[in-house]
Amino acid sequence: MVKPTQVTNVIRALRFAHDEMTQAELADQVGVTRQTIIAIEQGRYSPSLEMAFRIARVFRVGLDDVFQYPDTEGDLS
Amino acid sequence: MAFEEKRAWVMMVVSVGAYTIYVVTILSRAGEGPLADVAYAGTLLWTIGGAIVAAIVAHIAMAVAGGHGADRTDERDREINQVSERIGQSILAIGALAVLVMAIAELRHFWIANAVCLAFVLSSVLSSFAKIMAYRKGGFQTW
Numbered sequence: 001m002v003k004p005t006q007v008t009n010v011i012r013a014l015r016f017a018h019d020e021m022t023q024a025e026l027a028d029q030v031g032v033t034r035q036t037i038i039a040i041e042q043g044r045y046s047p048s049l050e051m052a053f054r055i056a057r058v059f060r061v062g063l064d065d066v067f068q069y070p071d072t073e074g075d076l077s
Numbered sequence: 078m079a080f081e082e083k084r085a086w087v088m089m090v091v092s093v094g095a096y097t098i099y100v101v102t103i104l105s106r107a108g109e110g111p112l113a114d115v116a117y118a119g120t121l122l123w124t125i126g127g128a129i130v131a132a133i134v135a136h137i138a139m140a141v142a143g144g145h146g147a148d149r150t151d152e153r154d155r156e157i158n159q160v161s162e163r164i165g166q167s168i169l170a171i172g173a174l175a176v177l178v179m180a181i182a183e184l185r186h187f188w189i190a191n192a193v194c195l196a197f198v199l200s201s202v203l204s205s206f207a208k209i210m211a212y213r214k215g216g217f218q219t220w
Contacts, residue, residue, distance in 0.1 A: 035153075044216065045153055047152075051151075
């Protein structure tokens with residue numbers, strides 16, 4: 001139905017690196033629903049810049065350490 | 078399941094349920110006579126009122142049953158809600174056009190009122206369906 005975003009993320013790995021933080025705990029700290037965290041992790045939802053910063057702040061890392069975008073752009077049409 | 082998805086299911090069930098009750102009630106009153114002669118206004122208003130109350134009660138019950146923070150919504154919910162409502166409103170626009178034609182044709186109030194009612198029900202169902210699909214299939218974002 002919807003083309004997946006090209007933005008990838010390592011939220012799942014970061015959660016496990018932070019005392020195996022659960023999706024619910026991350027959602028609470030970011031102030032969103034657990035379903036939104038799941039959608040972001042699965043690449044079904046691209047968060048706003050503000051939400052992306054809030055997620056990065058929870059892990060105390062930079063935005064680039066959480067979200068990645070491919071150097072070579074694919075078909076953007 | 079997201080709280081807003083549950084709400085969409087409730088809205089769809091309540092809308093379809095209430096309209097079904099209304100239609101069955103009106104048809105059972107019609108008997109052999111013309112449908113447009115049936116007293117519909119009171120039943121229509123009571124059905125709409127009942128549906129609103131049922132949706133509110135179900136919403137409160139879900140929030141209470143879900144515990145603390147169960148009814149939390151975020152920007153993704155708002156985005157999905159806005160697009161779904163817009164999709165549902167397309168039916169209202171079609172319904173308004175249909176009613177305009179019916180009024181110009183000087184059809185009886187029964188048909189005009191029921192066309193408006195049907196448009197509201199279809200709008201609610203389509204909006205709820207779009208919302209449910211968005212939660213299940215990945216929303217409305219495009220890149």
